[in-house]
Amino acid sequence: MTQAQEWLRSIPESFCKTALTDIDRTLATIRAEHDVVIPLAIESGSRAWGFPSLDSDYDCRFIFIRPMAQYLSLWPVRDVIEIPLTQELDVNGWDLAKAVRLLLKGNVVVMEWLSSPIIYGMDTAFQTQFMALAHRVCSRPLVARHYLHLGEKQYNRNCSGQGQGMRLKKLFYALRPAIALRWLRLHPAENVVPMHFPSLLRECELEHGTVEIIDDLIRAKAQTRETRLVGMPAVLDQLVAHEFAYAHEAFDHLSPKISAHAMTEADDFFYQQIKSCHR
Incomplete structure (x- = not known):
């Protein structure tokens, strides 16, 4: 240096x-x-x-x-x-x-x-x-595909059909990529997604009730251990499914190259x- x-x-x-x-x-x-x-x-x-x-x-x-x-x-x-x-x-x-x-x-x-x-x-x-x-x-389609692949992999492995038997941290592993995809959708000129999740949430135009549910989960995670089991709230399940579906529609037909x-x-x-x- x-x-x-x-x-x-x-x-x-x-x-x-x-x-x-x-x-x-x-x-x-x-x-x-x-x-x-x-x-x-x-x-x-x-x-x-x-x-x-x-x-x-x-x-x-x-x-x-x-x-x-x-x-x-x-x-x-x-x-x-x-x-x-x-x-x-x-x-x-x-x-x-x-x-x-x-x-x-x-x-x-x-x-x-x-x-x-x-x-x-x-x-x-x-x-x-x-x-x-x-x-x-950085290519926006390649960035979006990364988040989509990561999110769907986590959701299918850890969240789908798990009822109350999902580890809380795994919920966030699926939710975070979905919120990142939403951020990209709402910021069409950007290609670098903010890392800090609470800050990211505030830039995604989510309903107040949805943000409160996520904030409650963040607080719960901070007060417990990695092994805590929870169920995926229906509103978050719908949010994740919607953002994944939109990303497929927006980016699947593209063939980005470096x-x-x-x-x-x-x-x-x-x-x-x-x-x-x-x-």
Whole structure:
């Protein structure tokens, strides 16, 4: 990191200090043992989405940049770094090259990492430039398809026909993609969906009663453990079904492709980040 760069950290007061220390120590070990720069390390999952449970673990995700020589090798190394799971911590990251490629394919995980409200450490210039690239090159149909596939998979596996036997967190795993699809429908010029779920809700023109039901579920989830069983409220079941059906109608007939211009922009961004990192 050069002197012109700014480093940002944003951690809620409620975070377990022991877990935070362990995460910081783990990231430092990764930097040393793998000889990488980590311009972005954030919290993903339920804590960053805004609906944690009492026993939610910590999902630290990061983007790393290897020494330039490794990108020129005939035998490239793995593009992920994974740390063995512990009871509280789940820490893993992607090489910048992998993150950029997936971004162009509409993988919303990268966009969510870039907009996470919980930040262990972030080069602000890197985040700003990467997010700007996302806004320029991400395909709305590909982003929508990602949310649709994710949401339908979760709904069919965990929600459909479950009665009162569905884990509360699984309800949110189906509801969040549906709300993201609604947000895209109501914001036709946008392609990057807000990550923080309560904030997302306020931009989706939902009826007050529906928002109250969801807020009650968020509060209930915050006061219980991951294993709590619930039933899908009928109004939310209808909302999810409607948004999935609309997304199919709006995007199924499209055949989006990654443009040559988008690939050139991605190449330029990647090269500039590698060069800046290893001056």
